[in-house]
Amino acid sequence: MSFIIRAATPADLQPLYEMAKLTGGGFTNLPPDRNSLTAKLERAGQSFARDGEDLDLADELFVMVLENTETGEVRGTSQLFTQVGQSLPFYSYRLTTLTQHSIELERTVTAEMLVLTNDLGGCSEVGGLFLHPNERAGGLGLLLARSRYLYIAAHRERFGDRILAELRGIIDDRGGSPFWDAIGGKFFGMSFQEADEFNAVNGNQFIADLMPKHPVYTALLSEEARKVIGLPHPNGRAAMRMLENENFSYEGYVDIFDGGPTMLARTDNVTSIKNAAHVPVVDIELEAGEKALIAAGRLANFRCCYGARELRDDGIAIDSRAADLLRVAKGDMVWSIAR
Numbered sequence: 001m002s003f004i005i006r007a008a009t010p011a012d013l014q015p016l017y018e019m020a021k022l023t024g025g026g027f028t029n030l031p032p033d034r035n036s037l038t039a040k041l042e043r044a045g046q047s048f049a050r051d052g053e054d055l056d057l058a059d060e061l062f063v064m065v066l067e068n069t070e071t072g073e074v075r076g077t078s079q080l081f082t083q084v085g086q087s088l089p090f091y092s093y094r095l096t097t098l099t100q101h102s103i104e105l106e107r108t109v110t111a112e113m114l115v116l117t118n119d120l121g122g123c124s125e126v127g128g129l130f131l132h133p134n135e136r137a138g139g140l141g142l143l144l145a146r147s148r149y150l151y152i153a154a155h156r157e158r159f160g161d162r163i164l165a166e167l168r169g170i171i172d173d174r175g176g177s178p179f180w181d182a183i184g185g186k187f188f189g190m191s192f193q194e195a196d197e198f199n200a201v202n203g204n205q206f207i208a209d210l211m212p213k214h215p216v217y218t219a220l221l222s223e224e225a226r227k228v229i230g231l232p233h234p235n236g237r238a239a240m241r242m243l244e245n246e247n248f249s250y251e252g253y254v255d256i257f258d259g260g261p262t263m264l265a266r267t268d269n270v271t272s273i274k275n276a277a278h279v280p281v282v283d284i285e286l287e288a289g290e291k292a293l294i295a296a297g298r299l300a301n302f303r304c305c306y307g308a309r310e311l312r313d314d315g316i317a318i319d320s321r322a323a324d325l326l327r328v329a330k331g332d333m334v335w336s337i338a339r
């Protein structure tokens, strides 16, 4: 099986839409709505097309797809946002503590509060990670996720100093969110599912607009809501594990919509960015070597796949299949990282 990660194009709309229908909802970056997906692909097309020297950091979106090169089918997708919160503010709840002491009662009381912040504005974001259920558990999820870090390494100047990733929060058996029911739901007159559907079609700005702006004491929330603050949806555990392996951590920021954890990392400290090698290809006939992710090309021409590598003093040797998939020849520069 040969799989390649490449830039998405407008022709990928149908497979993206079909995958979006499989997410089960609550997946902000991959809404099952053709118009939203079309708009995303158009925006990505503009971002892939913007090139030149001395580019400012801008609010760009890159959409990637995983293609089976034997069948031509698109089986997975992922996204990169270069800078969130540039035009519209980026809201998070931050879990903070307030400790008070009463001399008369000889008592010290610590309360937890959710405080609305824009602390994460300016961060880059990775998201929209989805692999077709039939392709799971074979390492393709890792290829999709980690190829983005090689993309960031290859276009470092377009990304911020920190990267965030939002994991979906807990949704109950009936498709409801205990966090939403306890906070957002009180102000919107909408169930979580209704808000999620509205979100898919119109974007999530309405949530930030109507969310209560004052701190919320967690002691006043239902037990069910308190229990899920900062916990990922069970389906998101693989994504969380991959983020942790890349040096992302949970620092008390949660999604204002469903209470899911926001994972954060310093860009230059992300394992796959820090360890990425950028060297010229010196051999494309390598028979056996270290398993690696190998990437080549810039912007719309970026490609990434699994292959074998051998790092040498003068560059890198790769296997012929990877060289074909990446369309590289001797002398071309490639990015790589051990698998």
Ligand SMILES: CC(C)(COP(=O)(O)OP(=O)(O)OC[C@H]1O[C@@H](n2cnc3c(N)ncnc32)[C@H](O)[C@@H]1OP(=O)(O)O)[C@@H](O)C(=O)NCCC(=O)NCCSC(=O)CCC(=O)O
Residues within 6 Å of the ligand: 078, 126, 127, 128, 129, 130, 131, 132, 135, 136, 137, 138, 139, 140, 141, 142, 144, 145, 165, 166, 167, 168, 235, 236, 237, 238, 239, 241, 242, 243, 245
């Ligand atoms: C997330 C992916 C793409 C992952 O693909 P696979 O399931 O094939 O993963 P994999 O390659 O088999 O495994 C990747 C790593 O996760 C670990 N792993 C797998 N299942 C696990 C589980 N239930 N609990 C804890 N860890 C688990 C594996 O051991 C491995 O880590 P080791 O190598 O250490 O053994 C997929 O599961 C998927 O499409 N899920 C549904 C959509 C989803 O939840 N997407 C994430 C949304 S959140 C988002 O988009 C933001 C985050 C982001 O973009 O990165």
